[in-house]
Amino acid sequence: MVKTKTAVILGLSGLGLAQNRGARPDYPQDDLPKSCCPASCPSCDSKHIDCSNAGLTSINTDEFSCLEAESIKLSSNAFKTFPKELSKFSNLKSIDLSNNPIKSLGEFALNGADDAYRYLEDVKLENCGELDYVGDAAFSFLKSLESVSFSGSELFYLSGQAFYDCQKLKNLDLSNTNVKYIDSCLPIYLESLENINFGGSKIECDCVNAWLQSAEFNSGYNCDEANEVTECAPKVAKDGYNFEFQEDTSQSAICFIVGAKLLETKNLNTGRQNRGRHSIQFLSVDSRDQGEYECLGTTEDDLEAISHFTIDTIAPEEPTDHTGTFDDSNDEYSGADATQEDGDVENEQDTNENENVEEESEDKNGQETEYVQQPQDDEVLENDEDSVDDENSSDYQQEVSDSEWDQTDSLEGQVFDNPEFLPALDENTDDAGAESGDGSGSGDSEPEVVEFDEANVLGGSSRIILSVAIALSVLLL
Numbered sequence: 272m273v274k275t276k277t278a279v280i281l282g283l284s285g286l287g288l289a290q291n292r293g294a295r296p297d298y299p300q301d302d303l304p305k306s307c308c309p310a311s312c313p314s315c316d317s318k319h320i321d322c323s324n325a326g327l328t329s330i331n332t333d334e335f336s337c338l339e340a341e342s343i344k345l346s347s348n349a350f351k352t353f354p355k356e357l358s359k360f361s362n363l364k365s366i367d368l369s370n371n372p373i374k375s376l377g378e379f380a381l382n383g384a385d386d387a388y389r390y391l392e393d394v395k396l397e398n399c400g401e402l403d404y405v406g407d408a409a410f411s412f413l414k415s416l417e418s419v420s421f422s423g424s425e426l427f428y429l430s431g432q433a434f435y436d437c438q439k440l441k442n443l444d445l446s447n448t449n450v451k452y453i454d455s456c457l458p459i460y461l462e463s464l465e466n467i468n469f470g471g472s473k474i475e476c477d478c479v480n481a482w483l484q485s486a487e488f489n490s491g492y493n494c495d496e497a498n499e500v501t502e503c504a505p506k507v508a509k510d511g512y513n514f515e516f517q518e519d520t521s522q523s524a525i526c527f528i529v530g531a532k533l534l535e536t537k538n539l540n541t542g543r544q545n546r547g548r549h550s551i552q553f554l555s556v557d558s559r560d561q562g563e564y565e566c567l568g569t570t571e572d573d574l575e576a577i578s579h580f581t582i583d584t585i586a587p588e589e590p591t592d593h594t595g596t597f598d599d600s601n602d603e604y605s606g607a608d609a610t611q612e613d614g615d616v617e618n619e620q621d622t623n624e625n626e627n628v629e630e631e632s633e634d635k636n637g638q639e640t641e642y643v644q645q646p647q648d649d650e651v652l653e654n655d656e657d658s659v660d661d662e663n664s665s666d667y668q669q670e671v672s673d674s675e676w677d678q679t680d681s682l683e684g685q686v687f688d689n690p691e692f693l694p695a696l697d698e699n700t701d702d703a704g705a706e707s708g709d710g711s712g713s714g715d716s717e718p719e720v721v722e723f724d725e726a727n728v729l730g731g732s733s734r735i736i737l738s739v740a741i742a743l744s745v746l747l748l
Contacts, residue, residue: 289586308334319340321347326348344368349371353368380410382412396419400425405430406433410435411661420443431529440461440463443466451506466490507576534566
């Protein structure tokens with residue numbers, strides 16, 4: 272009997288253990304384990320993030336809780352530009368953006384200023400089928416960068432100043448790219464460079480590349496014929512390239528001429544000219560910058576090469592209009608309420624203006640009317656001529672402001688020369704000075720001053736006291 276009870280108890284206990292073994296732990300909802308990256312990413316932890324083939328077009332750091340990861344893999348996504356949000360990952364050592372439709376790397380695409388990317392050692396942009404060029408200072412202030420690979424990408428141009436202050440860069444992989452020419456100034460900025468891989472690339476045997484023959488870091492370039500040329504003209508890496516620039520932004524257009532010491536461009540539509548070393552700077556792009564350009568590259572021996580490019584401008588993005596919205600999650604504050612409040616404010620302003628007008632009219636009625644001399648005919652004519660000059664000057668000023676407007680010039684001598692912008696008179700200045708009694712008032716007529724002399728104040732009362740005294744003396748007698 273005892274054995275039977277023991278067997279029953281052990282059986283029930285085993286059943287309970289089996290049930291508990293498959294049950295989900297009863298965690299509070301807020302304490303459930305969370306992923307440190309978007310759900311579309313294959314895997315990620317505090318050290319390594321793998322978001323390859325995740326359909327990403329941008330980086331939203333709010334979706335990443337592991338910003339201290341050391342490596343991030345973003346290959347085979349839909350990035351069209353280098354995601355600058357990666358600079359917020361403080362401990363990154365490796366970035367892989369291979370097989371993305373990134374079109375170019377412009378200035379400061381990877382900017383290590385302010386301690387960003389301070390541990391970054393390796394960058395991969397391999398098999399990027401739309402990557403055309405790498406511009407000036409695309410990689411800048413990257414103190415730990417050692418290796419960059421563009422292997423298999425469609426890259427056809429690498430600026431000689433693409434790497435700025437990258438003191439530890441040793442390996443540059445340009446294998447299986449479309450790069451034909453490399454500017455001889457590249458090693459000036461890469462003193463630590465040990466290897467450039469040209470294997471399978473379209474690097475040409477040309478006098479522009481002659482410096483590579485004697486370079487210790489050369490790998491895959493062998494051309495003795497280039498050294499036999501005594502004079503070497505610049506070479507065009509790409510002709511007829513089309514840039515798309517958004518207006519109101521700073522951009523750089525590249526002539527894609529290698530081996531030139533000076534570049535001069537001319538807008539064939541407007542005639543505007545620019546100069547540069549590797550690229551042409553546009554501090555603020557506007558619609559007048561669009562059109563076809565001709566670029567002339569010259570060497571110290573006055574040898575020339577000519578290329579062309581076009582610029583299409585895109586209108587700036589309009590800011591989102593939040594009129595009539597107090598909170599996206601709260602619909603109580605509607606546009607109608609906002610309109611009503613605006614109307615109330617306008618009515619209140621109109622009322623205040625009417626009150627001010629009435630007060631001014633009352634003040635004018637209480638003052639004496641001053642005679643104003645009417646201008647003569649010749650004075651009227653002069654005033655008309657001045658107004659015409661002002662109109663012409665305003666038109667000229669508008670034209671200048673549309674082209675090469677200098678803000679400092681426009682501010683000097685305009686604000687405080689305009690009476691509308693002069694500081695309002697307070698109670699202790701100019702005309703109000705007379706009322707304050709400081710003697711600083713100025714005007715054509717002196718204000719009426721009421722003197723409160725002690726004799727004037729006591730004169731009347733003393734006569735009354737004398738009269739009372741005489742009356743009392745009479746009564747006493």
